[in-house]
Amino acid sequence: MEAAAGEYGEPGNLAGVRHIILVLSGKGGVGKSTISTELALALRHQGKKVGILDVDLCGPSIPRMLGSQGKAVHQCDQGWVPVFVDQEQSISLMSVGFLLENPDEAVVWKGPKKNALIKQFVSDVAWGQLDFLVVDTPPGTSDEHMATMEALRPYRPLGALVITTPQAVSVGDVRRELTFCRKTGLQVIGVVENMSGFVCPHCAECTNVFSRGGGEELAQLAGVPFLGSVPLDPELTRSLEEGRDFMQEFPKSSAFPALTSIAQKVLNGIPALFS
Numbered sequence: 001m002e003a004a005a006g007e008y009g010e011p012g013n014l015a016g017v018r019h020i021i022l023v024l025s026g027k028g029g030v031g032k033s034t035i036s037t038e039l040a041l042a043l044r045h046q047g048k049k050v051g052i053l054d055v056d057l058c059g060p061s062i063p064r065m066l067g068s069q070g071k072a073v074h075q076c077d078q079g080w081v082p083v084f085v086d087q088e089q090s091i092s093l094m095s096v097g098f099l100l101e102n103p104d105e106a107v108v109w110k111g112p113k114k115n116a117l118i119k120q121f122v123s124d125v126a127w128g129q130l131d132f133l134v135v136d137t138p139p140g141t142s143d144e145h146m147a148t149m150e151a152l153r154p155y156r157p158l159g160a161l162v163i164t165t166p167q168a169v170s171v172g173d174v175r176r177e178l179t180f181c182r183k184t185g186l187q188v189i190g191v192v193e194n195m196s197g198f199v200c201p202h203c204a205e206c207t208n209v210f211s212r213g214g215g216e217e218l219a220q221l222a223g224v225p226f227l228g229s230v231p232l233d234p235e236l237t238r239s240l241e242e243g244r245d246f247m248q249e250f251p252k253s254s255a256f257p258a259l260t261s262i263a264q265k266v267l268n269g270i271p272a273l274f275s
């Protein structure tokens, strides 16, 4: 959906941001931050400039996943300067994790304070020129989602990437997430099924640890694209724990082809979605 002239407000710090992608999931722990991180890295390897806004205020895990824990945000005339993850400054990151004195500290703020911070994250971060801003949201459809959408939507059309695991309970939660997208006018880029089987490193046999196919079925039922299944991959876990660049360092790993293909489908799908 291309914005009609005058439909969107003056974007301020979002002026240089071309596309915004919200990463959503119905349930916690299904790999939302993992997919946000790897999508950003994969897009970077395609030559794109990417920002990540981590609005998962109670569990900001992306600084650790990108090896940026302990780095500090600075102030400039336009607000906060995000943390640059790499030397080329092609991935920038803003997270509540950078504002806490102790990274293990829990954020126990009430709704209004969280919503105020989200608004500030949207208006006061000097993103500069970005091809994509990937927004990692908390699980479910909470007040934080509404605050994020209300803060971003006046400036840009928003795309949603919906993450599920194969189990029926997760798929049920994601069905509610897709309803949320429909009701709030979010354009769904597609559904990703994560933790979808385990590929044996010895014989490449894929064992469906939980089950398989729930994400694809759900996408078909909802009439939205299915972007792919990412297997459980111990090298992916290790690379996230150690803050390494999986897309650069583990090209032979079982999750690599799926993650690359999902990033490519996002790249291919975005122009049609917003044209």
Ligand SMILES: Nc1ncnc2c1ncn2[C@@H]1O[C@H](COP(=O)(O)OP(=O)(O)OP(=O)(O)O)[C@@H](O)[C@H]1O
Residues within 6 Å of the ligand: 025, 027, 028, 029, 030, 031, 032, 033, 034, 035, 056, 059, 061, 138, 139, 194, 195, 196, 230, 231, 232, 233, 234, 236, 237, 240, 241, 255
């Ligand atoms: N495909 C995968 N293979 C191996 N490990 C994975 C995979 N996906 C996610 N993980 C691991 O599972 C854990 C949970 O993932 P992640 O933090 O991305 O979930 P989340 O949905 O963002 O969680 P939260 O609800 O806390 O925000 C992490 O330790 C991550 O490293």
Ligand code: SF4
Residues within 6 Å of the ligand: 200, 201, 202, 203, 204, 205
């Ligand atoms: S899939 Fe085959 S090689 Fe892998 S652990 Fe099982 S039996 Fe061994």
